[in-house]
Amino acid sequence: MNVPSGKGKAAAGGLAMALTAALREYRGLWFGWSGEICETFTGQIAMHKVQGVTTALVDLEEGDFQEYYNGYANKTLWPLFHYRIDLTAYARSFGEGYERVNRRFGETVAPLIEADDLVWVHDYHLIPLGRELRKRGVTSPIGFFLHIPWPARQLITTLPRHRELVESLFAYDLIGFQTEEWLDAFAGYVRKEAGGEALGDGRFRCFGRTVRAAAFPIGLDAPEFSAMAESAEARRTFERMRRSVSGRKLIVGVDRLDYSKGMEERLLGYETFLNHHPEHRGRVTLLQIAPPSREDVHAYQEIRGRMEALSGRINGAYADVDWVPVRYVSRAYKREELAGIFRAAQIGYVTPLRDGMNLVAKEYVAAQDADDPGVLILSRFAGAALQLKDAVIVNPFSQEGLAEALQAAIEMPLEERKRRWESMMQSVMREDVAHWRDDFVAALMRARDEARSKAAE
Numbered sequence: 202m203n204v205p206s207g208k209g210k211a212a213a214g215g216l217a218m219a220l221t222a223a224l225r226e227y228r229g230l231w232f233g234w235s236g237e238i239c240e241t242f243t244g245q246i247a248m249h250k251v252q253g254v255t256t257a258l259v260d261l262e263e264g265d266f267q268e269y270y271n272g273y274a275n276k277t278l279w280p281l282f283h284y285r286i287d288l289t290a291y292a293r294s295f296g297e298g299y300e301r302v303n304r305r306f307g308e309t310v311a312p313l314i315e316a317d318d319l320v321w322v323h324d325y326h327l328i329p330l331g332r333e334l335r336k337r338g339v340t341s342p343i344g345f346f347l348h349i350p351w352p353a354r355q356l357i358t359t360l361p362r363h364r365e366l367v368e369s370l371f372a373y374d375l376i377g378f379q380t381e382e383w384l385d386a387f388a389g390y391v392r393k394e395a396g397g398e399a400l401g402d403g404r405f406r407c408f409g410r411t412v413r414a415a416a417f418p419i420g421l422d423a424p425e426f427s428a429m430a431e432s433a434e435a436r437r438t439f440e441r442m443r444r445s446v447s448g449r450k451l452i453v454g455v456d457r458l459d460y461s462k463g464m465e466e467r468l469l470g471y472e473t474f475l476n477h478h479p480e481h482r483g484r485v486t487l488l489q490i491a492p493p494s495r496e497d498v499h500a501y502q503e504i505r506g507r508m509e510a511l512s513g514r515i516n517g518a519y520a521d522v523d524w525v526p527v528r529y530v531s532r533a534y535k536r537e538e539l540a541g542i543f544r545a546a547q548i549g550y551v552t553p554l555r556d557g558m559n560l561v562a563k564e565y566v567a568a569q570d571a572d573d574p575g576v577l578i579l580s581r582f583a584g585a586a587l588q589l590k591d592a593v594i595v596n597p598f599s600q601e602g603l604a605e606a607l608q609a610a611i612e613m614p615l616e617e618r619k620r621r622w623e624s625m626m627q628s629v630m631r632e633d634v635a636h637w638r639d640d641f642v643a644a645l646m647r648a649r650d651e652a653r654s655k656a657a658e
C-alpha cells in the first residue's frame with residue numbers, strides 16, 4: 202500500500218520503480234491514493250490492471266490533499282525526517298488531516314484484507330495505517346517500510362504528538378528501515394524517550410507491545426538497468442552526450458528537485474573546483490538534471506529559483522565563447538536515456554544532504570562500462586554510502602571537500618576506477634530489489650509464525 206507521487210503525474214521516485222518490479226512478481230494488490238481529487242471523500246475504490254499489477258485506488262478531497270499530502274506528509278514529516286527542522290511546519294490542522302486520511306484509508310481497505318494476506322505498508326504518508334487496520338479487526342501480519350531516514354531523537358521530539366506517531370508503529374509486526382543508521386536512531390528514541398527496551402534480537406518492547414525492526418536496504422532491478430544501458434536508445438543517448446561535450450569530462454547529477462538532494466551545495470563545490478583548478482576550466486562539463494517536484498510546496502518553488510540563479514552565476518563567471526561549465530536541465534528523461542547519460546559521464550556526482558537510500562547512485566554504477574567505468578562521488582549522508590563503500594565518499598557540506606573529490610575523480614587511473622567499480626557493482630547486483638523484497642517478506646512471515654506459535658502456547 203502506498204501513495205503515488207501526486208496529482209496523476211508519472212512517479213519519478215525510486216519507490217514507485219521498486220514496487221512495480223516487486224508486485225509484478227507476487228500476485229499482490231496495490232492500494233493507495235489515485236493522485237486524483239474528488240468533491241467529497243466516498244471511499245469508492247477504482248480497480249485497474251497496470252503493468253500486470255492490480256491497483257485499488259481511492260480519490261481524496263481537496264482538504265485532504267492540502268492538509269495530509271502537501272501538509273503533514275510533505276511540509277512536516279519530509280523535512281523533519283531529512284533533518285530540516287528549519288523547513289518543518291507544525292500546524293495542528295496538518296496533523297489532523299494526516300490522522301483523518303489514514304483513518305479513511307483504514308476503513309476503505311480493511312474489508313479487502315483476508316486473514317492469510319500479508320500486508321505491506323510503505324512510507325511516511327502511512328505510518329498510522331497499521332494501527333487503523335488493527336482497530337478494524339485486521340489480524341493479518343502487517344509490515345511497514347520507511348523509505349526515508351529516521352531522524353535523531355533530538356529532532357523528532359520537536360514534533361507535537363511524536364509519541365503517538367511512534368506508538369502507532371508498534372501496531373505492526375515488522376518495521377523496515379533502509380539502513381542500520383536509521384534503525385539505531387529509532388532504537389535511541391524507543392529506549393531514551395519512550396522508556397522502552399531493545400530485546401537484543403531485533404525486537405523492541407514499548408507501549409505494551411513488541412515489534413521487530415531491521416534494516417532492509419532497497420536496491421535496483423539491477424540486471425534490468427544494466428541491460429538498459431546497452432539498449433539502442435541508451436547507445437544513441439550516449440553518443441549524443443559524448444558528441445555534445447566534445448572530448449570534455451562529463452560530471453552528472455540527476456535528482457528530483459528537492460532540498461534534501463544537496464544540489465546547491467553540489468554546484469558550489471563545483472564552483473570551488475573551477476576556482477582552485479584553473480587548468481580544468483574548459484575541460485569539464487557539469488550536467489545537472491533536476492525535474493521539479495512537489496510544486497505546490499513553497500520550499501520547492503524557492504529552490505528552483507535558487508538553482509537557476511546559481512547555475513546562471515557560475516556560467517556568468519566562468520563560461521567562454523565555446524564552453525558552458527554548467528548545463529542545468531529541468532525535465533525528466535526515460536530510463537534508457539538516463540542509462541545512456543550515466544554511461545557517458547566520467548563522474549556521477551551524488552551529494553544529498555540526507556537521503557534514505559538514493560537509487561541514482563546505484564543506477565550510475567549499474568550503467569557503467571566494465572572496461573572503462575566512471576567514478577561515483579557519493580555523500581556520506583546517503584543510505585547508499587553504507588553499501589557503496591568504494592565510492593569517493595564526501596561530506597556534501599564542505600565545498601573544499603567536494604572540490605578535492607572532483608579533482609581526485611578526474612585524475613583517477615583506470616586500474617583504481619575498475620577496482621572500485623567492480624566492488625560497487627557486486628553490491629548493486631547482489632543487494633537488488635528482489636533481494637530487498639524477499640528479505641522483507643521472509644522476515645514478515647517469520648514474525649507471523651512467531652506470533653502464531655506464541656498464541657498457541
Ligand code: ADP
Nearest residue numbers: 213214215455456457492532533534559560561
Ligand atoms: P527519490 O526517491 O528521493 O526521488 P532516489 O534516488 O531514491 O530518490 O530515486 C530517484 C529515481 O527517480 C531514480 O530511479 C531516478 O533515475 C529517477 N529520476 C530522477 N530524476 C529523473 C529524471 N530527470 N528523469 C527520469 N527519472 C529520474
